[in-house]
């Protein structure tokens with residue numbers, strides 16, 4: 001740890017309701033030498049509201065490479081700096097990773113001032129298991145890439161957490177319902193802590209119908225929490241893959257009848273069911 005260096009505070013700001021700003025966050029932002037903010041204009045009005053007069057400097061995705069060494073130098077000279085994003089917790093689908101990493105590497109103390117985070121707020125009211133969850137942030141914007149990405153997640157048994165914007169909420173739910181299945185339970189958490197806060201728990205097909213039929217439900221900011229795949233769903237799909245593969249290999253080497261009898265013995269699946277499958281494989285080989 002650099003003895004004379006300042007501290008980098010990573011400070012959460014509200015995600016809609018200014019009353020969620022914590023006392024510690026206000027005190028730290030008032031006391032530091034500099035606030036590094038994702039959007040200085042946006043943050044200026046928040047800071048003014050709380051009578052915080054600390055100078056602001058821009059720190060965002062487009063200048064972080066150049067800005068990081070400048071901020072590290074100030075910290076090493078003993079200045080305290082607070083990092084904030086437009087809303088919620090910095091680094092959670094927000095800038096800051098590069099700065100925090102560089103601070104660790106320079107032996108600078110990094111201290112969190114925790115507060116709002118849309119993902120955690122949505123999880124806390126979802127009624128979907130939170131013992132294991134996988135935070136995915138924003139799914140890809142383009143449909144083909146998004147579908148391929150959901151395909152890779154569809155057997156995940158942990159709860160899935162996504163961020164989505166009003167522009168793509170309907171398309172994203174459409175792809176989720178198609179790939180995870182319309183019956184998969186999910187929670188749509190819209191405008192958390194704001195006037196039009198809506199928390200809906202329903203199968204994906206119903207959530208899709210809700211946003212398709214009601215234009216108001218497509219407005220604002222969204223977190224989507226999707227229940228993980230059921231274990232037997234995952235196991236069934238593993239068995240399905242194994243059976244096909246097993247049959248394929250045996251059909252190549254043995255008569256259809258013998259191949260299906262052997263696979264029936266191994267898996268417990270009915271012989272005649274496998275026989276039909278094996279016959280099709282033989283024909284298409």
Ligand code: SAM
Nearest residue numbers: 015088089092117118163164191192221222223
């Ligand atoms: N760092 C932030 C956090 O801690 O949640 C997230 C920043 S990310 C750029 C913005 C996304 O977070 C939004 O598009 C939306 O998906 C989600 N989000 C932020 N505020 C929200 C709110 N009040 N209600 C629902 N979702 C919100």
